[in-house]
Amino acid sequence: MKKTILIFAALILALVLLFQLSTYAIISGNLEIEITIAIIAIVFFFIGIMLHKKSLLKQERPSSEIDSKKITDLEISNREYEVLQQIAIGLSNKEIAEKLFVSESTIKTHVSNLLIKLNAKRRTQAVQRAKDFQIL
Amino acid sequence: MKKTILIFAALILALVLLFQLSTYAIISGNLEIEITIAIIAIVFFFIGIMLHKKSLLKQERPSSEIDSKKITDLEISNREYEVLQQIAIGLSNKEIAEKLFVSESTIKTHVSNLLIKLNAKRRTQAVQRAKDFQIL
């Protein structure tokens, strides 16, 4: 909200400045009115583009951001989440075990707990549900 | 490219029209120059926003579009692709078999072929690779 106010203040300021400039230019005869109008048009054209770009950035981020709150809500521990990430890239339990320097038994335990917490029957379904929850 | 030319033509036309309007207004004394400038600024401000929005739509679509050419390149058949989609949503072979009204054996055959064609060792990896290829 603060940024919006600042942006609009800047816009009004720019408008006033351009107006002052154009008035002076027209009176002093240094600039033609067509050029003044053209400059104003171009300046606000690009202001429109830039503002829209910034507003979109704020909207796009959440859609691809992981929801860390949801992870804690589901009571998924750090280690379990690490395992979940490895499942998502298609690794087997043995491969995950080697990557995280633990035994395959440990990974199986983590996977079983993940399936319960994500209410999934299989690891493929767990990945799908995790993506629905925006935690992957 | 054609659209870009049309858009710029429309922009120039709008600029000329606004210029004509403002010249007439100022000469006839019906409008103050400040108001004219303000109108031009607002109009081009919104033109900027709208143009940027349209250009973004063209960019976003391809990133979430499935690459049907890639599917044929990988020699993945229609039925195999259907199975791939079901794997991606986390179904087991038996569940896929019931959904597509075929036996589990058939699904296993399709899955095996998919793994070869996608160069994957497991179904989870197949899903991951399919997404890399933009076919899911």
Add this chain to the structure above:
DNA sequence: AATGGACTCATACTAAAGTACCAATCCCTT
């Protein structure tokens, strides 16, 4: 008519995945 691709299904395996239970540390909080 013959060939080849797509789809189907089966059998018999081997290999992963997943379940159920138990248990030992470690670390943090009460």
Add this chain to the structure above:
DNA sequence: AAGGGATTGGTACTTTAGTATGAGTCCATT
């Protein structure tokens, strides 16, 4: 110090997944 969650690991099993191989049907192209 005691309790509890997190992490680790094991054994013993059941269930899915995946491989290998062969074979039949259907359909379009040659």
